[in-house]
Amino acid sequence: MLLANRRMRAVLPVAVAVVSLGVAWALSVGLSGYTVYLAISMVTATISILGLGVVTGSAGIIALCQLTFGAIGAWVVTFLNQNEAPGGFVVWLIAGAAVAALAGVLLGLPALRLRGVNLAVVTLGAAAAFDVLLVQTQFPGQTEGLSVERPGLFSSDREYFFFAMIVLIVCAYLVFLLQRSRVGSSWKAVSFSERGTAAVGQSVRSAKLSAFAVSAALGGVAGGLLAGQVGIPYASSFTPIMSLALYILAVMSGAYLIDMAVFGGVLWVLVPELLKRWGVPQDWGFVIFGLLGIQALTSGSNLGEAIRGGFRKRAGKRAAAAAEAQPDDVGTSVLDVFAVPEAAEPVPADAAPVLEVRDLGVQFGALKANDDVSLEVKPRSIMGLIGPNGAGKSTFVDAVSGFLPQHTGTVLLDGEDITRLSPVARARKGLRRTFQQDRVPPQLTVEAYVRFVARKRLDHDELADALAFLGCPPPEAQLASVDVGTRRLIEVAAAVLSGPRVLILDEPAAGLSHEEHLQFGHRLTRIPSRFDTAIVLIEHDLDLVRSVCTELTVLDFGRVLAQGPSTEVLDDPAVIAAYMGDAEMTQ
């Protein structure tokens, strides 16, 4: 059944592409005159919006200059046409996409440090500057009235529509594959949390730049196609206000979903066309798009998600009804498997530490959040890092995992000094961490997220086993439909599957019920021996700490208060007095 589902998922997109091609052919035969022209415009707009779906929808980056990339694509095509460059239209189109992609990366570089309104201003500014340049210089061949030569087989409008549809199908299929690849996961991850992305060894920079490049390339293809459509393109087809309207359409429709990009492309042409037929000036189309955008931005959702959310809800209800019908089959296996707690395998006393931190110091202004903190973590051990609120535990994790590069002291992983390495490099070396806050991108499936975090080939059974081992939902589950507590478990499972040397868990059981806490403890104790990983656990629940940690380090006011075997540390009068209080310690 599962295999059949997986095959189905692989075959379905190809089937959709083939059917779309058939529909395109039928339309190219059936449509006539002006309608063909409008249909070509819909196709070019869809490709442009697909690009916005990548950069804005998936990667969460505001880019208000999509038609600038279109203009670049059109410029390259007209330039190569004027110079009778070899290869013909298809080659010119690809060249236009490549140049637009390069421009996307160049614009993306300064945009790496910007977010929100600042990024909006920069991209809109770039669009305005390019528009001025274009109006001044015009497209190559424009003054001579030199028309772009379409591909030989597709010279009539109908044939050209079919050609444009082929290009759209190819683009949509490539975007589909990219969205499901590691690159696509990196876009969704970076959109949700840059820190979370870096912590799993994915460069935030390359995630953002690749989104810019792909988006701009698609913009370039759309512009090149438009040049072939109109013959002689003009700057008025690529104005900043039109880029803004296209952006709004992409946000409103949810253009990272391919069908919704098509819907956006249809609206882009249909709204002004209907206005024209009703005798209303077409510029009112911008007002309509603006209103739709305000609605989408204030609701925080988009049309595509709303439609899919409705379907998911219905499917959820059906699944719940089916589960009610068979109550005995559900939810017992995991409890049975993990009923007996198991301690982590003992580690030889003389084993070299896998993680060694020496004299770590972090200062925020006058506050010493970490002051000469040193600790050693043995292979396959579980060390607890505890202390009252504000003791400096999260600061310690941030510093060790590379997120606070200004710290003093030394961090050694397997004896190698990693103090100067970035968070990405540390993660790739095998120092992984999780966060107190939810950093699991909800747009991914469990499987896509785990594969993205693991950064290595995992066969489906291995992945499903590990998820079941930690009591996580199945690989096909959508993270958006999973509660926060369970998402934390999935975060741990994914980090474990990356095969880290050391895994630092920052309050991983937050959000779980008491019973789930205990179950989590049972599972945690099995991880070091099963996955050959050492764990540093930050946790406030002392029951959990007691049951799983072999060693403890207690922080207080940024300094190490006590360190050693758990039982000894928890009996230390200084720890009792300074941190937990007699009553809690004697339980």
Ligand SMILES: Nc1ncnc2c1ncn2[C@@H]1O[C@H](COP(=O)(O)OP(=O)(O)OP(=O)(O)O)[C@@H](O)[C@H]1O
């Ligand atoms: N970016 C920052 N700027 C200034 N002060 C900070 C910053 N981050 C943390 N601190 C301060 O450093 C101290 C240690 O904070 P930290 O979050 O590391 O403690 P913690 O032990 O993890 O606390 P909790 O258990 O509540 O998570 C606190 O006094 C906190 O207010």
